[in-house]
Amino acid sequence: MKTDICRLWQGFLIAAVLVFSGCSGKAPALGREASGAYSNLLSEEAEELVQTGVSYHDRGDYETAIDYYNQAMELEPDHPVIYYEIGFSRIALGNVAEALELAEKGIIAAKAREYEEMIPSLLDLKGSALYNLGRSEEAVDVYLLAINQYGVTSVFPYYNLGLNYYRLERGKEAADALRRGLLINPNHASSNYLLGKICMEDGKKTQALFPFCYFLLLEPNTERAAQSYNTVKYMLSVQEEGIGVRDNGTFTTADMIISVAFTLDEANFRMSEAEKTKAKLEYVFTALEEQKNSGKIGRSGGDELWWDFYSPFFYRVVKSEYAKTFYRYIGLSADSAADNWIENGQEEIENFFVWLNDYFEESARE
Numbered sequence: 001m002k003t004d005i006c007r008l009w010q011g012f013l014i015a016a017v018l019v020f021s022g023c024s025g026k027a028p029a030l031g032r033e034a035s036g037a038y039s040n041l042l043s044e045e046a047e048e049l050v051q052t053g054v055s056y057h058d059r060g061d062y063e064t065a066i067d068y069y070n071q072a073m074e075l076e077p078d079h080p081v082i083y084y085e086i087g088f089s090r091i092a093l094g095n096v097a098e099a100l101e102l103a104e105k106g107i108i109a110a111k112a113r114e115y116e117e118m119i120p121s122l123l124d125l126k127g128s129a130l131y132n133l134g135r136s137e138e139a140v141d142v143y144l145l146a147i148n149q150y151g152v153t154s155v156f157p158y159y160n161l162g163l164n165y166y167r168l169e170r171g172k173e174a175a176d177a178l179r180r181g182l183l184i185n186p187n188h189a190s191s192n193y194l195l196g197k198i199c200m201e202d203g204k205k206t207q208a209l210f211p212f213c214y215f216l217l218l219e220p221n222t223e224r225a226a227q228s229y230n231t232v233k234y235m236l237s238v239q240e241e242g243i244g245v246r247d248n249g250t251f252t253t254a255d256m257i258i259s260v261a262f263t264l265d266e267a268n269f270r271m272s273e274a275e276k277t278k279a280k281l282e283y284v285f286t287a288l289e290e291q292k293n294s295g296k297i298g299r300s301g302g303d304e305l306w307w308d309f310y311s312p313f314f315y316r317v318v319k320s321e322y323a324k325t326f327y328r329y330i331g332l333s334a335d336s337a338a339d340n341w342i343e344n345g346q347e348e349i350e351n352f353f354v355w356l357n358d359y360f361e362e363s364a365r366e
Contacts, residue, residue, distance in 0.1 A: 028128035028160045041081050041115055046072040050085055062089040080110035080118045087125045091132070100129035120150045120157070127160055136164040155185040162194060171198050175207070179305050182211075186309060189218040193228065203246060205235055206254040209284070210310035216330035226333035233273070236261045236280040250298035251306075257287045274334070278327040282318045289315035316359060325352040 042050060053068030069086045076082060083106030090099040103126035110118040123146040130139035143161035146152050158181025165174035178195040181188065196212035199205075212228045219225055235258060248255050261280040268276050289311045291297045299307060317326050325348055332338045342349070 028131045028163060041113075041118070042072070042076060042079065046076045046079070046082070049075070050082065053085060053089075057085075057089050057092070060092075062092045065089045078105075078109050080106040080113065080115055080122060083109060084118065084122055084125060087122075087129075091125070091128060096129050096132040100126060100133065103129060116150070120146045120152045120154075123150070124157055124160065127157070127164075131160065131164055131167075136167045139164045140168070153184060155181040155188045155191060157181075158184070159188060159191045159194070162191070162198075166194065166198060171202060174198055175202075176302070179302065182305055183309075186214065186305075187218060189215055192218065193224055196228065196231070200231060200235070204248055204251060204255070205258045206248070206251045206288070207306065209235060209258060210306055210314070213281070213314065213330060214310060217326075220329055221332040221338065229331055229333050232281075233277050236277065236284070237265065238262060250300045250303060253291065253297050254288055257291065258284055274327070274331055277331065278324075281327065282323070285311075285314040285318045312363075313359070317356075320355060322352040322355050325349065 049068050049072035053065040053072070055065075056062075056068065057065035066086055066089050069082050069089070073079065073082045073086075083102045087099040087102035087106065090096075090102060103122050106122040107119060107126070110116070110122060123142050127139045127142040127146070130136070130142060140161060143157045143164065146157045147161065158177050162174040162177035162181070165171070165177060175195060175198045178191050178198070182191050182195065186192070192211040192215035196208045196210075196215060199207035199211070209232065212232050215228055216225055216232075246252075246255070261284050264280050264283060265276055268279055271279065288297070292299075292307055292311055297307075317323060320326075328335065328341065329349065329352065332342075335341065
């Protein structure tokens, strides 16, 4: 499992691109297949029209994209690939009911043509439309069908399944869906964010801290990042009554380690808030990994994401020469001098991302 996850990082972070996305994490995420993925299912002329449409869609000109898709449909009537692309653009335009109808037509057409490989994408489109129509119960069934019958290997259906479970106030099932998706691809920011939020709402400190901090690495300077960073600071600074000593299964000991981090503030009272947060994160990430390795933190099925991926990763980061860069990077949303650092610290940031890339390549070989 660890090797598979780590391979996903190879070459991913080396460009050190700062992502300042405005994504809210409250909407379904459609995972478009790579351009040309279904080229063999279309005639050359129809494929050219579809790719032109995709280029317009990616520029935000959805109406023009649909015009090109309609031209392709004249050449290839009732084609599932084209139904999908039109539906994808209809979703972007807010024409949700039309997108749902197109998804259903596409599924029927894919089955008729025996294009089974198209069905998961069409189910994803259908589930997204159902979510936007407020029909989360039906959307859950759609995503479960995609996962259980078609064996999807993308994080998106798991994220969308978790999002619908969360809307239905089925937090345990939502967290499990997100966990399963992150085992496929831990680099999906919204999955990390929502997992952290759900676990925090349930008082599960360890399960919340790791994905929140990983989310901040992926999306450090957005509104969601500010909320996440403030939550992390709160978690490390306040000993809430009943939180940290409650029974959280195999994570109880880990939660207690996080709950006593606030005691470092007394010794570090001369430090800035950012420096205090840095000291507490270093203490927590070090203690969690060392206690895990010593066997003092228990393990159970389903814990792999936390103890085989997050924990060793953060331990290595805080023990590296780039620990200071990491702390500042994940705290960009609260850093008044962030713009100046980003402008003048490009070499430092890029070197940090090169180090990250090397870490995951090394982990993949283990």
